[in-house]
Amino acid sequence: MSDRSKRNRVGIEHDRVTNVSSTDFPGYYPGEDHSWDLDRFKENLKVKISYLTDTSTEFDLIGIDASIANAFRRIMIAEIPTLAIEYVYIENNTSIIQDEVLAHRLGLVPLNANPDYLRWFKKNDPGFEPTDYDTVVLRLQAACTDNPNHPEGTTDPKLLYHNAHVYASQIQFEPQGRQLEWFPDGIVPTNPNILIAKLRPGQEIDLTMHCILGVGQDHAKFSPVATATYRLLPIIDILAGPITGELAKKFRACFPKGVIGINAKGEAYVKDARKDTVSREVLRHPEFEDRVRLGRQRDHFIFSVESTGAMTPDDIFLKSIQLLRKKCQILRKFDLRA
Incomplete structure (x- = not known):
């Protein structure tokens, strides 16, 4: 696993969660050149909509820091008139x-x-x-x-x-x-x-x-939302060869329905990691020790927004972006070094 992948992953162990701390400036590390590059930011930033109705939506916001994701959530709950x-x-x-x-x-x-x-x-x-x-x-x-x-x-x-x-x-x-x-x-x-x-x-x-x-x-x-939440994308890696037979069925039963599938060869595979609740049930069983690695991707946020009906959930999120932009424009007027 590369250094970038390690940095971008929250580790889920049977007794602890690792790599949870952030740098003083998100994404910046000493001894490396992390000067701001708009093109690089645009390349990393992605928005993927899973579903959208008049009252609810689920979408993925990828390539930003947790502080920005949480700012959107708090604005949607508390600051949209x-x-x-x-x-x-x-x-x-x-x-x-x-x-x-x-x-x-x-x-x-x-x-x-x-x-x-x-x-x-x-x-x-x-x-x-x-x-x-x-x-x-x-x-x-x-x-x-x-x-x-x-x-x-x-x-x-x-x-x-x-x-x-x-x-x-x-x-x-x-x-x-x-x-x-x-x-x-x-x-x-x-x-x-x-x-x-x-x-x-x-x-x-x-x-x-x-x-x-x-x-x-x-x-x-x-508040225009009934609920506005986000969670990090779960990561499930199967290590040390395939899990087959009855062990594959037991492995599948350790996760919520739809997370793990079994192919025609009887081998367990990750079907849809985003359905996982990261319960760590699989880490309780000694037969799966060193055969699976759990984690979460630090910059991949799965947002779930349910509107009260006053406005559509996509409009709520767009308004939160506009409000955050206004806040940034106000801060730019002041010399924070003074």
Whole structure:
């Protein structure tokens, strides 16, 4: 194994993890020329998308340091602005849910709205008035009544009553000013089936909500992601000749399904290392001692991003790149040597 391969590999032993420390400057080693080369960086940097949907994605980010990968993750969680309910003005609430709890539940409902059309609401400015540029108004009004046409003998409250369950789909968008131009499809919850409250005859909810921009570091309701994680690519090397027969089946059983395959000759081979969870189960068995080497590639990150629905996961990642670039541009304005 070359020096570069050793440096780029985290070793997984049965009782410890090796080569976990990093240099003061990522990728730089004393006595070697590691001057910055943009062409070399472009050659090493790769992005591979495993799958992409409207709500989730998995992609590989290769050729960067862990500090940069973690910066992307933290920005996606805490610094990308989204729209969420901040102020709830309750006219009437005779449900069994207290006003404060009801307002908290509403605030956590993710909204499908492009935040790029809105400005920041200056909520700390006492003289600031909300406008159509910084505030979105939503309305929720529901009253529970008896259903005279319910099937005989039923005990289902959804059939016995109207509005027995109040869902996020009943939240109505009330456009202000030019908001109908910016949001022609309206602003609605990303999941219409979120349960807000349960009512019974005589109970009613009547309230108005004001939505503003915010970021996840202020409150989790503003975070555009449900989860944003990464892990290093697992490496599995089979050493000292092929593993065959019953031993190959036992070797395969030491890993999650799909990691190890057995070919036509009955030999075990690495089918898909990225499915491995690096449980180190194989290192417990003496018959595999010195026959397998586990590790992780230091500069190969497998990202998994699940969106709340406020924006697509690829858009979330692109916005994290833009924000990190802005941070770098701000730092360049200052002489850090002073």
